[in-house]
Amino acid sequence: MDFSLSPGAVEFRAEVKAFIADHLTTEVVDQMHATGTFNDKAFNAALADAGLLAGAVPGYGDRDPIELYILFNELEKAGAPYDGLAVTMLVAGVVNAVGTDFHRSRVLGKLLTGRFNCCLGYSEPDHGSDVASITTKAVRDGDEWVITGQKMWTTMAHVSDWVILLTRTNPDVPRHKGLTMFLVPMDTPGIEVQPVPTMATERTNATFYDGVRVGDEWRLGEVDGGWAVMGVALAFERGVMGGTNPTVPLLRHVRDWAGGAASPDGGTMLQDPLLRERLARTAIANQVSQLLTLRAAWIAATGGLPGLEGSMAKLYATGRYQQAVGWFQEMAGAEGLLGFDADGAAADGWIDYDARHAPVTTIYGGTTEINRNNVAERHLGLPRDR
Amino acid sequence: MDLDLTEDQEAIRDVFADFFSSETGPERARDAEPLGFDSRAWDRLMETGAPGMGVGGSRGGGATLADLTVVVEEAGAHIAALPLVDHMVATRLLAKVGVCDDDALVGRTIVGLAIRPAQDGTARTVPTGAVARRVVALDGDALVLVEGDPGAHLENHGCLPLAHRPLAGATVLAEGPDAVAAYRRTLDEWRTLTASTLVGITRRALDLGVGYVKERRQFGRPIGSFQAIQHLLADLPGLLDGARLLTAKAAWAGDRAVAGQAGVADIGDNEITDFAALACMALVSAGEAATTATDRSLHVHGGYGFSEEYDIQLYFRRARALTVVLDDPARECRRLADLLLAGPATSSPPGAGSDRNSVPHGGPEPGGDADHLATGATR
Numbered sequence: 001m002d003f004s005l006s007p008g009a010v011e012f013r014a015e016v017k018a019f020i021a022d023h024l025t026t027e028v029v030d031q032m033h034a035t036g037t038f039n040d041k042a043f044n045a046a047l048a049d050a051g052l053l054a055g056a057v058p059g060y061g062d063r064d065p066i067e068l069y070i071l072f073n074e075l076e077k078a079g080a081p082y083d084g085l086a087v088t089m090l091v092a093g094v095v096n097a098v099g100t101d102f103h104r105s106r107v108l109g110k111l112l113t114g115r116f117n118c119c120l121g122y123s124e125p126d127h128g129s130d131v132a133s134i135t136t137k138a139v140r141d142g143d144e145w146v147i148t149g150q151k152m153w154t155t156m157a158h159v160s161d162w163v164i165l166l167t168r169t170n171p172d173v174p175r176h177k178g179l180t181m182f183l184v185p186m187d188t189p190g191i192e193v194q195p196v197p198t199m200a201t202e203r204t205n206a207t208f209y210d211g212v213r214v215g216d217e218w219r220l221g222e223v224d225g226g227w228a229v230m231g232v233a234l235a236f237e238r239g240v241m242g243g244t245n246p247t248v249p250l251l252r253h254v255r256d257w258a259g260g261a262a263s264p265d266g267g268t269m270l271q272d273p274l275l276r277e278r279l280a281r282t283a284i285a286n287q288v289s290q291l292l293t294l295r296a297a298w299i300a301a302t303g304g305l306p307g308l309e310g311s312m313a314k315l316y317a318t319g320r321y322q323q324a325v326g327w328f329q330e331m332a333g334a335e336g337l338l339g340f341d342a343d344g345a346a347a348d349g350w351i352d353y354d355a356r357h358a359p360v361t362t363i364y365g366g367t368t369e370i371n372r373n374n375v376a377e378r379h380l381g382l383p384r385d386r
Numbered sequence: 387m388d389l390d391l392t393e394d395q396e397a398i399r400d401v402f403a404d405f406f407s408s409e410t411g412p413e414r415a416r417d418a419e420p421l422g423f424d425s426r427a428w429d430r431l432m433e434t435g436a437p438g439m440g441v442g443g444s445r446g447g448g449a450t451l452a453d454l455t456v457v458v459e460e461a462g463a464h465i466a467a468l469p470l471v472d473h474m475v476a477t478r479l480l481a482k483v484g485v486c487d488d489d490a491l492v493g494r495t496i497v498g499l500a501i502r503p504a505q506d507g508t509a510r511t512v513p514t515g516a517v518a519r520r521v522v523a524l525d526g527d528a529l530v531l532v533e534g535d536p537g538a539h540l541e542n543h544g545c546l547p548l549a550h551r552p553l554a555g556a557t558v559l560a561e562g563p564d565a566v567a568a569y570r571r572t573l574d575e576w577r578t579l580t581a582s583t584l585v586g587i588t589r590r591a592l593d594l595g596v597g598y599v600k601e602r603r604q605f606g607r608p609i610g611s612f613q614a615i616q617h618l619l620a621d622l623p624g625l626l627d628g629a630r631l632l633t634a635k636a637a638w639a640g641d642r643a644v645a646g647q648a649g650v651a652d653i654g655d656n657e658i659t660d661f662a663a664l665a666c667m668a669l670v671s672a673g674e675a676a677t678t679a680t681d682r683s684l685h686v687h688g689g690y691g692f693s694e695e696y697d698i699q700l701y702f703r704r705a706r707a708l709t710v711v712l713d714d715p716a717r718e719c720r721r722l723a724d725l726l727l728a729g730p731a732t733s734s735p736p737g738a739g740s741d742r743n744s745v746p747h748g749g750p751e752p753g754g755d756a757d758h759l760a761t762g763a764t765r
């Protein structure tokens with residue numbers, strides 16, 4: 001095995017790091033936490049203009065696919081607003097993989113400019129993990145489809161240009177077999193977006209579809225073939241496009257804080273043996289998370305779909321993230337409860353931020369239980385119990 | 387970037403998977419208890435050249451550390467009661483200081499490594515002390531070799547051939563900072579290969595658990611269909627693969643260090659290529675994977691897991707022994723913290739360590755020769 005990046009990848013990484021140093025200003029970071037929208041159109045556009053998005057679409061283009069991993073890994077480590085970009089590039093990948101020439105010419109090129117956003121319309125109020133049971137209906141009417149229903153947790157809908165929408169087109173067949181995916185322009189009449197605030201700083205949305213009419217050309221994949229499209233989308237999502245190294249910025253913030261924070265026992269927190277042990281354990285977990293992510297990226301880069309490996313990376317990384325932030329918040333004591341703007345906040349409020357954010361990471365993008373089911377059934381070959 | 391084994395390594399893996407599955411395994415491990423040494427398998431292993439395969443130059447096998455991890459993962463998976471890791475790294479060290487004779491090279495004389503610093507002239511709980519005629523140890527800042535009958539076996543839960551070895555009459559092989567650095571490098575190789583052994587143990591423990599829950603029926607169905615059982619096991623592949631990748635990365639860094647390429651240890655950017663840091667990380671991570679996997683696998687065996695008849699207990703006991711025989715993993719982590727953070731716990735002034743990108747331990751990475759190594763060790 002060889003863990004060094006190719007010279008081209010090293011150069012690309014240096015470009016991304018330089019871009020981040022130039023463009024990830026305090027204003028960009030503050031704005032993202034103030035609005036709860038982890039997406040910055042100007043930042044995305046600048047990335048595209050700098051040529052850094054050419055390899056960012058999974059399965060598309062002639063760039064070394066490891067660039068995709070490097071881009072999102074660097075953005076995540078730096079604490080940049082990349083959630084909206086990741087979803088957008090993911091949709092671009094799905095469009096490229098299963099879309100028509102119409103989709104590619106109308107959408108893909110625009111997405112690559114960094115000036116447009118997409119969101120994911122899978123989950124509904126009553127159907128989350130069991131997403132194959134969703135009930136938002138699409139009914140054919142001549143060359144058009146009429147879509148009616150509600151989606152929940154449609155993150156980035158309020159800044160998006162398209163939503164990929166999972167609908168039910170046939171209620172009379174087993175649940176996986178009656179689904180169809182659409183790529184719906186968000187400015188189509190009949191769509192409403194309402195904010196859903198969360199206990200972290202991030203915002204998500206509920207979206208409503210009331211007789212929304214789209215032409216058949218906006219269908220993505222086969223009629224009643226929506227589950228296959230979901231399979232592609234989930235395989236792209238899990239592992240490779242960020243979300244498995246959030247503990248890197250946390251560790252950096254805690255280390256920097258600990259060197260200057262007085263310990264109640266005397267000396268600094270950085271001298272506290274238990275904190276040192278935990279910083280080291282976190283550093284180990286960060287390496288493992290990186291390697292599991294890299295493996296998923298490597299599989300993608302060598303032509304595979306790393307769905308299971310992505311599940312493993314997500315399971316491991318999100319569990320360790322929650323463990324680490326729990327340790328650090330306890331060890332910071334009351335100051336660990338203080339947010340960004342509070343006087344005396346431990347690690348300038350980052351511990352509080354991560355403590356609020358961490359719980360969602362084992363829920364969204366497939367819960368820990370669903371990922372364990374996947375690994376148990378598809379990797380270990382254990383009998384299905386449902 | 388290449389996360390696959392090389393073709394040569396795949397061949398090595400296949401050869402040794404065959405070897406260990408026919409010459410070692412749970413039955414042989416039982417027969418070798420309590421000492422934890424299977425002399426017949428060692429004789430057969432000598433025929434393969436494995437004991438000296440890590441020694442470079444014209445005499446040895448010239449295998450890289452990465453190659454050796456492939457071999458010892460198979461030994462771990464087949465629970466071979468053999469002092470292979472210790473012998474491999476000790477002979478590499480002897481060769482480095484120019485005293486690896488043919489007996490040591492081929493394995494007729496087993497060479498052990500004292501992995502803990504000597505105390506009052508004795509190397510305590512040497513992992514292969516009860517089977518090795520020669521033991522390499524660090525005594526103060528002297529690298530010493532003691533030769534003689536193996537020590538009295540200290541019976542232990544993991545059935546490792548542990549023994550204390552007095553160092554009286556030992557030959558001094560080298561002294562001073564170079565000697566200390568060479569020894570430390572060897573200990574990092576030991577960490578890396580022990581991690582790989584633990585990866586093999588983890589792998590097999592997972593297989594045993596999965597195999598058992600598919601067969602065992604309760605309430606009219608296989609227990610592997612119960613989600614509570616599935617979820618205990620579903621965390622393990624990530625732990626296993628993560629530990630294996632980290633161990634492979636440590637070996638890669640170790641081989642690079644020999645080639646003179648220094649590593650970095652920057653936790654702020656999660657960029658770690660320093661061998662000493664990675665070796666420590668690999669051991670802690672593989673120890674955790676192995677203890678967790680054997681624990682869960684044993685648990686899903688129900689009462690049979692606790693009985694001697696089933697194999698999982700053999701893996702369970704060795705996983706624990708290999709995880710603590712060097713030190714408490716928490717102390718390993720604190721030692722790692724000293725490598726990763728500015729200054730050790732007791733001596734760093736507030737705000738010390740602006741140079742976070744470099745590793746604070748002494749000198750350049752130990753290379754093939756020990757000439758220019760520097761550390762601050764004192765006797």
Ligand SMILES: Cc1cc2nc3c(=O)[nH]c(=O)nc-3n(C[C@H](O)[C@H](O)[C@H](O)COP(=O)(O)OP(=O)(O)OC[C@H]3O[C@@H](n4cnc5c(N)ncnc54)[C@H](O)[C@@H]3O)c2cc1C
Nearest residue numbers: 120121122123127128129153154155204363364365367369
């Ligand atoms: C901040 C945020 C952003 C999100 N963004 C998006 C988005 O952009 N687009 C989108 O479509 N969705 C999004 N989601 C939705 C997310 O994917 C779902 O929340 C998730 O899939 C779980 O569904 P649920 O919330 O309905 O919980 P449920 O499915 O009701 O699950 C509740 C609990 O039951 C467990 N459970 C469910 N089924 C099983 C089972 N078979 N075995 C064992 N345990 C089980 C779950 O693991 C969970 O612990 C987002 C969610 C949040 C919170």
